[in-house]
Amino acid sequence: MLSVVxxxxxxxxxxxxxxxxxxxxxxxxPASTPAKSIFGLSLFxxxxxxxxxxxxxxxxxxxxxxFRKRANxxxxxxPQVYGSNQxxxxxxxxxxxxxxxxxxxxxxxxxxxxxxxxxxGAIEVVAIGHQFWWEYRYPGLxxxxxxxxxxxxxxxxxxxxxxxxxxxxxxxxxxWIPRLAGKTDLIPNHPNSIWIDPQQTGxxxxxxxxxxxxxxxxMLLRVYVQxxxxxxxxxxxxxxxxxxxxxxxxxxxxxxxxxxxNCHTIAGTVANGRFGPDLTHLMSRDTIAAGAALNxxxxxxxxxxxxxxxxxxxxxxxxxxxxxxxxxxxxxxETLR
Amino acid sequence: xxxxxxAWPRSEGLxxxxxxxxxxxxxxxxxxxxxxxxxxxxxxxxxxxxIEATIIRIQLIRPHNDFVSPQVFNRMFTMHGTTMIFxxxxxxxxxxxxYLVPLMIGARDMAFPRLNAFSFWLTAFGGLLLYFSLxxxxxxxxxxNAPDVGWFAxxxxxxxxxxxxxxxxxxxxALLVSGFGSIGTAINIMTTILCMRCPxxxxxxxxxxxxxxxxxxxxxxxxxxxxxxxxxxxVIDRYLGGHFFDTQAGGSAVIWMHFFWVFGHPxxxxxxxxxxAFISEIVPVFSRKAxxxxxxxxxxxxxxxxxxMSVWAHHMFTVGMSANANTFFVFSTxxxxxxxxxxxxxxxATMWGGKILFKTPMLFAIAFLFQFLIAGLTGIxxxxxxxxxxxxxxxxxxxxxxxxxVGAILFAIFGAxxxxxxxxxxxxxxxxxxRWHFWVFLIGFHLTFDFMHVPGLLGMPRRIYTYEPGxxxxxxxxxxxxxVFFQAAGVxxxxxxxxxxxxxxxxAGSDPWDAWTLEWSTSSPPPAYNFSTxxxxxxxxxxWDLKHPEDPDWKYE
Numbered sequence: 059m060l061s062v063v064x065x066x067x068x069x070x071x072x073x074x075x076x077x078x079x080x081x082x083x084x085x086x087x088p089a090s091t092p093a094k095s096i097f098g099l100s101l102f103x104x105x106x107x108x109x110x111x112x113x114x115x116x117x118x119x120x121x122x123x124x125f126r127k128r129a130n131x132x133x134x135x136x137p138q139v140y141g142s143n144q145x146x147x148x149x150x151x152x153x154x155x156x157x158x159x160x161x162x163x164x165x166x167x168x169x170x171x172x173x174x175x176x177x178x179g180a181i182e183v184v185a186i187g188h189q190f191w192w193e194y195r196y197p198g199l200x201x202x203x204x205x206x207x208x209x210x211x212x213x214x215x216x217x218x219x220x221x222x223x224x225x226x227x228x229x230x231x232x233x234w235i236p237r238l239a240g241k242t243d244l245i246p247n248h249p250n251s252i253w254i255d256p257q258q259t260g261x262x263x264x265x266x267x268x269x270x271x272x273x274x275x276x277m278l279l280r281v282y283v284q285x286x287x288x289x290x291x292x293x294x295x296x297x298x299x300x301x302x303x304x305x306x307x308x309x310x311x312x313x314x315x316x317x318x319x320n321c322h323t324i325a326g327t328v329a330n331g332r333f334g335p336d337l338t339h340l341m342s343r344d345t346i347a348a349g350a351a352l353n354x355x356x357x358x359x360x361x362x363x364x365x366x367x368x369x370x371x372x373x374x375x376x377x378x379x380x381x382x383x384x385x386x387x388x389x390x391x392e393t394l395r
Numbered sequence: 396x397x398x399x400x401x402a403w404p405r406s407e408g409l410x411x412x413x414x415x416x417x418x419x420x421x422x423x424x425x426x427x428x429x430x431x432x433x434x435x436x437x438x439x440x441x442x443x444x445x446i447e448a449t450i451i452r453i454q455l456i457r458p459h460n461d462f463v464s465p466q467v468f469n470r471m472f473t474m475h476g477t478t479m480i481f482x483x484x485x486x487x488x489x490x491x492x493x494y495l496v497p498l499m500i501g502a503r504d505m506a507f508p509r510l511n512a513f514s515f516w517l518t519a520f521g522g523l524l525l526y527f528s529l530x531x532x533x534x535x536x537x538x539x540n541a542p543d544v545g546w547f548a549x550x551x552x553x554x555x556x557x558x559x560x561x562x563x564x565x566x567x568x569a570l571l572v573s574g575f576g577s578i579g580t581a582i583n584i585m586t587t588i589l590c591m592r593c594p595x596x597x598x599x600x601x602x603x604x605x606x607x608x609x610x611x612x613x614x615x616x617x618x619x620x621x622x623x624x625x626x627x628x629x630v631i632d633r634y635l636g637g638h639f640f641d642t643q644a645g646g647s648a649v650i651w652m653h654f655f656w657v658f659g660h661p662x663x664x665x666x667x668x669x670x671x672a673f674i675s676e677i678v679p680v681f682s683r684k685a686x687x688x689x690x691x692x693x694x695x696x697x698x699x700x701x702x703x704m705s706v707w708a709h710h711m712f713t714v715g716m717s718a719n720a721n722t723f724f725v726f727s728t729x730x731x732x733x734x735x736x737x738x739x740x741x742x743x744a745t746m747w748g749g750k751i752l753f754k755t756p757m758l759f760a761i762a763f764l765f766q767f768l769i770a771g772l773t774g775i776x777x778x779x780x781x782x783x784x785x786x787x788x789x790x791x792x793x794x795x796x797x798x799x800x801v802g803a804i805l806f807a808i809f810g811a812x813x814x815x816x817x818x819x820x821x822x823x824x825x826x827x828x829x830r831w832h833f834w835v836f837l838i839g840f841h842l843t844f845d846f847m848h849v850p851g852l853l854g855m856p857r858r859i860y861t862y863e864p865g866x867x868x869x870x871x872x873x874x875x876x877x878x879v880f881f882q883a884a885g886v887x888x889x890x891x892x893x894x895x896x897x898x899x900x901x902x903a904g905s906d907p908w909d910a911w912t913l914e915w916s917t918s919s920p921p922p923a924y925n926f927s928t929x930x931x932x933x934x935x936x937x938x939w940d941l942k943h944p945e946d947p948d949w950k951y952e
Contacts, residue, residue, distance in 0.1 A: 081867030083854025085785040096781045103779050107772040118743055118764055125682070127750040135943075136749050140951055141688035149740040150733065157729045160779065164725050167781040172718040189557075224715075229552045230648060232713060232788060236854040240784020243714045246551060246642035248649055250715035263866075267788045267856040268713075269545045271552060272465050275859035371465050 082263045085236045090212075090256045091219075092171045092239040099167045106160060171240075174219075174253060181209060181220040187231030187244035187266070189373055190273035191335055191348040201296040202323075204335030205348045207281045210289040212255035218286070219255035232268035235281050241267045256283040265349075272371030278349030292342075300326040300338045301393045309390025312383050317375070324394065334374065340394040347372065359388050424508035425923055426493050429515050431819065433490025436519055438890070440482040443526075445883060447475040452843075452876040458864040468860035469543040470562075474525070476546030477566065480662070481573055482522040484800065487808050488669040489518070489580050492608045494819065496584060498914035498921060499602045501593025501930045506586035514579035521573025528565030542566035545858060547659060550640030550651035555633050564633065567626045574623040581615035584608055593913070595932040599693075600952070602912045602935065603686060606693050607672035610700040614661045614668070617704060622658035625651065649714060656707035664703040667799065668696060670807035671738060674760050677814050678742050680910045681757035682749030685948065688741045689935060695734035695741075702731045712783040721780045728778035735771055739764065754908075755829030759810030762837055766802030770795060773848070788858075791851025797844050809836075809889065816896065817903030821919040824900060828892035832885050839881025846874045911936035 079087070088094040185207070186193040195202050209220040224233055226244040234241035238254040256262065266277035284292065313319065314328050321334035329337075340346075343353055351357040351368050360367050362384055365374040379387065420428060450471050454462045463471070493511065497504055505511045528541045542562045544552050553563045588609045592601065629651075631637035638644040640651045679686045686692065709728045712721060742764060751757065773795040777783050786792060809832070816824050850868040862868055906915040916938055917926055934940055934948035 081853035083866055085852055085854060093785075096785055099779060100776070100782045100785070103776050103782055107775055111768065111772055114739065114743075114768055115765065118761070118768075121743055121746050122751060122761055125746060125749050125751050127683075127752050131750060135683050138685045138946075138948075138951075139687060139744075139748065140685055141691065145744065146688050146691045146737070146741075150737060153733045153736045157732055160775065161726055161729050164729075164779045164781065165722050168718050168721050168725070171781060171784075172721070229557055230549050232856075234788075234854075234856065236785060240781060241713050241787060242784070245648050245714060247645065247647060248715065264854065265856060265859075269469075269549070269552070269858040271557065272469060272543075274469075275465065275861050278863070 083236045087237055089258050089260075089262070090238040090254045091174075092252070092254065093237055095167050095170050096240055099163060102163050103160060106156060110156070176221055176253075177217055177219065179216065179218040180253075181218060182223070183207065183209070183220055184223045184225060185233060185244070187224070187226040187228075187233075187270070187277075188333070189228050189271050190266075190277040190369065192277070192279065193227070193335065196293070199293050199297070201293055202336045203296060203339065203343075205278075205280065205345065206343050207279070208289060208292050209254065209256065209281060209283055210286050211259050211283050212257055214257060217255055219253050221251060221253045224250040224252065229270045230268045231266050231270045231277070233264075233279065234267040235262050235264035235279055237262050238264075238281065243268050254281075256281070259283050259285055259288075273369050276348060276350040276369050278345075280345065280349055295342060296339055298339075300324050301395060307386070307390055307393075309386040309388070312379070312387050313390060316377055316379075318377070321374070337391065337394055340391055342395060355388055355392060358391055359384055362387055362391075422512075424504075424512045426497050426505045426508065426511060427819075427921065427923075429511050430490045430492075430494030432515055433486045433493060433518070436522070437483050437486035437490060440478050440486075440522060441886070444475050444478040444483055445886065447471045447478065449879055449883065451475060452879045454860060455862075455872050456876040457873065458862050458866075458869055460861060463860070465860040466543065469545075469858070470541040472858055473542045473545055473548075473566070477525060477542065477569075478522075479800070480546065480666075481570060482518075482525070484666045484804060484808075485573075485577060486518055488611070488666060489514075489577070489584075491669065491673070491808075491811055491815075492584050492611070493580070495815065495914060496587055496605055496608055497591065498917070498925055499912050500588065500591060500596060500605050501913050501926060501932065502587060502591040503925050503929070505583050506591055507583050510579050511583050514576040514583065517576030517579065518573045521569045521571075521576060524572060525565060525569035528562050528569075532560055532562035532565055547655050548651075549655075550629075550646070550648040551642045553629060553633075553651075554641055556643070564630075567629050567633075571623060571626045571630075574619045574626070577615050577619050578623075581612040581619075584612040585616075588612075593929050593932060599690070600932060600935050603675040603689065603692055604672040604912075607668050607675065607696055610696050611665055611668045611672075614665050614700055614703065618658045618661035618665060621654050625654035625658070628654075649711075652711050652714060653708070656710040657704075659710060660707040661703045663796075663799065664699060666804050668699070670763070670804040671696065673807045673811035673814070674742060674763055676912065677756045677760045677810050678745050680814075680908050681752045681754060681760070682746045683752070684745055684749040685936065685939075686741070687744035687747075691737060692741050695737045698734040699731060702727060702734070706731060709778055709780075709783070712780045713787045725778060725780050729775065732771065732775055732778075739768060739771075754813070755824070755826060755833060756810040756814035758830070758833045759806045759813070762833070763803055763806045763810065766798060766806060766840075770798035770803055773798065786851060788856055789851035790855045790857055791848050793857045794844050794847035794851060797847070801840060802844060806840075809833075812889075812893070814908070815914075816893070817907045818914055818919045818921070820897050820900070821903055822896050822900030823903040823907060824896040825892055828888055828895070832888040832892060835881055835888060836885025839878045839883075839885055842878025842881060843875050844878075846871050846878070850875075906938070909942075911939040913937055916941075 086097060088097040182198050184195040184197060192205050194204065194207050210218050212218045224242055224244040226246040231244040232241045233244060233252065238256055239252050242250050242252045260283055262281040262283060264279035266274055319329035319331055321331040323330050323336045323338065325338040345351060346353045346357060346361055347368050362377060364376045365372040423429060450463060454460055454468055532540050542565060544558060544563055548566065551557060588605050628637065628639040632639050632641055638646040640646045640648060642648050675686060675692065706724060706727045708716065708724045777786055777792065777795060813824055813829055849871045853867050855862060855868050903919050905918050913930055916930065930937065934952050936948045940947040940949060
């Protein structure tokens with residue numbers, strides 16, 4: 059049976075928990091306590107279900123081979139057996155015991171993850187899901203950014219977990235970084251929260267996991283886990299006011315006199331829209347369009363001219379600018395460091 | 396058999412005007428004809444839903460594919476899910492119940508023949524309404540031309556803010572209309588089973604199929620009603636200024652989820668319990684043994700029916716319920732594994748010590764056992780809430796429920812088609828083609844749905860129209876898509892077999908399987924009145940008693 063293949067893959071992924079050998083979003087390569095707790099539980103559940111599978115599969119296979127009608131059959135009906143209470147009792151009690159074991163193991167992990175206490179050094183983040191991008195606000199640190207979440211690495215001896223409050227500005231979304239934690243939905247009018255304490259620096263990927271509209275597929279998640287120094291430096295940069303200098307460049311004038319400002323904020327200018335990502339420090343980000351494209355001058359230009367070329371169905375309208383205007387606007391955006 | 400004139404148009408001769416025959420089918424209140432109408436209607440939609448699935452899979456064959464636009468992709472998965480659940484599997488289940496229940500309990504028709512016809516036509520027009528959205532949904536907005544909110548249509552995506560035009564209205568009304576049809580049929584099935592059994596057939600002597608359909612009908616009434624209520628609330632929100640699910644005015648998106656899944660989870664059992672029923676008829680006959688542990692099977696089914704009403708929120712482990720609520724739903728979800736396991740063991744014990752005959756229906760039944768086992772075990776993984784936080788809404792879930800709906804339910808239905816085809820048509824199907832259908836479809840099924848688990852474990856969410864390269868998902872998706880073409884080929888063989896056998900097959904006789912339940916005691920196809928004299932039974936296997944007067948069942952039950 060080909061179905062056995064699936065079990066091998068589950069087992070193969072499970073052998074290398076520290077390295078995301080098969081995929082950067084492998085749930086069997088946890089790097090944060092909630093994901094590790096789930097991983098431990100999942101190995102137990104897989105072991106139990108795999109054992110049941112082997113036993114029952116063997117019984118059915120044996121039965122089918124052993125009791126097939128033979129070529130030399132005498133044509134008489136086999137003995138009729140109507141049931142047996144002892145046998146029924148046995149295969150009721152054994153599953154009950156298995157279920158109780160699975161239930162107890164599960165309840166432990168639910169409590170570990172959902173009832174974790176919040177240490178003093180915890181970082182607070184508010185994540186707000188939008189069609190089709192992520193807004194991140196650090197209320198204590200007075201930082202607002204979009205699509206790329208930065209958190210400090212958490213040393214198990216001095217944990218600095220990040221607690222993320224999950225809100226939605228429009229439809230349902232779901233926050234899922236498989237290597238850091240299970241997913242939790244962002245639902246309007248229904249605040250949720252999760253926590254992560256990544257123990258290795260690096261970039262962790264994920265994406266929206268609750269269907270939220272046309273561009274659900276390109277609502278990608280990027281979490282940058284940084285050393286404490288790098289994180290503090292990043293926070294310091296993000297708290298700086300926006301790019302200063304000659305305020306009246308042509309690009310800035312175009313930005314401030316078109317619909318751009320209805321949706322985007324650039325701190326220190328008249329632009330204070332909230333529907334789209336904050337662009338104050340746009341150039342500090344690696345990607346644009348919620349991770350759908352790299353943040354290069356060429357991609358910025360394509361994005362401004364026709365967002366549908368990168369994300370068809372994106373809510374950002376094409377601004378119908380001419381080439382010179384797009385050049386000026388792109389040049390202005392490239393100053394937002 | 397010349398007197399069996401009304402049940403089947405062929406026996407009346409093909410010379411009668413087509414319009415007359417059509418008129419008879421459209422106005423019929425005969426349970427057998429309505430059963431056939433349900434099934435034919437469902438098969439047409441099976442092909443439509445299959446084409447939608449194929450479009451989905453071609454789009455996902457490689458990363459950044461642009462076979463269809465995101466808008467079209469989103470409509471495809473919405474229509475695929477809605478079609479397959481409401482207009483394929485439910486009509487198939489109702490069709491078989493309609494055809495078989497009166498015959499198996501020795502009745503001449505359903506309790507309410509005209510309600511029966513009314514229910515069928517409601518369901519039929521519900522399906523047409525859904526597909527009429529392709530024409531009518533644009534409204535004055537030039538908006539999308541088919542529903543694109545997903546088959547469980549979470550609020551507030553369905554509000555007029557996020558869903559302009561009429562596509563969501565067509566989805567809502569289609570389910571509302573067909574929902575009334577489902578409730579009508581369920582009332583009919585329950586009444587028939589409770590009131591129309593032949594003399595001697597106490598509840599404890601009914602064939603298991605009747606028992607299981609009784610539980611199914613009860614679940615339909617309990618499950619479809621909240622869905623219907625929710626659809627009415629959604630219409631009120633969209634057109635009468637209601638705020639049930641309008642989160643911007645203080646409404647609750649989570650309430651919709653509860654309404655939907657309090658329908659949605661029992662619905663799974665509405666579909667799978669009739670599949671259990673088919674297996675419980677096929678396995679004994681092809682093992683040549685009585686069903687092992689009949690009273691326990693009945694008890695397990697009733698238990699599943701009750702417990703299935705209290706597990707719905709395991710679809711909602713990721714919406715941020717309290718730890719206590721999560722714990723409760725973990726418990727109820729895992730508890731349902733026990734009666735389900737009992738069923739598998741009883742089928743196994745029925746085969747044990749028998750003389751198993753590998754005809755096509757039995758091949759499908761054996762595949763059902765293996766696949767339902769796997770579906771149940773992945774279900775336990777999903778029932779463990781923390782594991783679910785990783786697996787929910789990933790391709791692992793998609794693979795899991797297709798294992799249930801295709802691997803278990805559809806396989807059982809295919810088995811049922813071959814098992815009862817001789818009874819319904821009077822012709823024997825082609826065993827060779829049946830085996831081809833089985834093996835080709837089996838290979839396709841496993842290529843698609845075994846490998847579909849893997850991208851889910853590797854972090855691939857469902858309902859994405861495309862994905863990034865470098866995530867380790869590419870190869871798995873390629874294999875999954877290849878499997879689809881095997882499945883399509885299998886279904887073509889199946890349809891060809893049905894048509895070929897109907898026109899060219901050998902006469903089947905009234906009892907080709909040497910079976911034991913009452914439908915095999917009348918002619919194939921049965922006359923309009925089913926039985927010239929209403930039978931009297933003394934045991935669960937009345938035909939066994941007739942065939943083995945020296946060793947009848949009623950001595951042991």
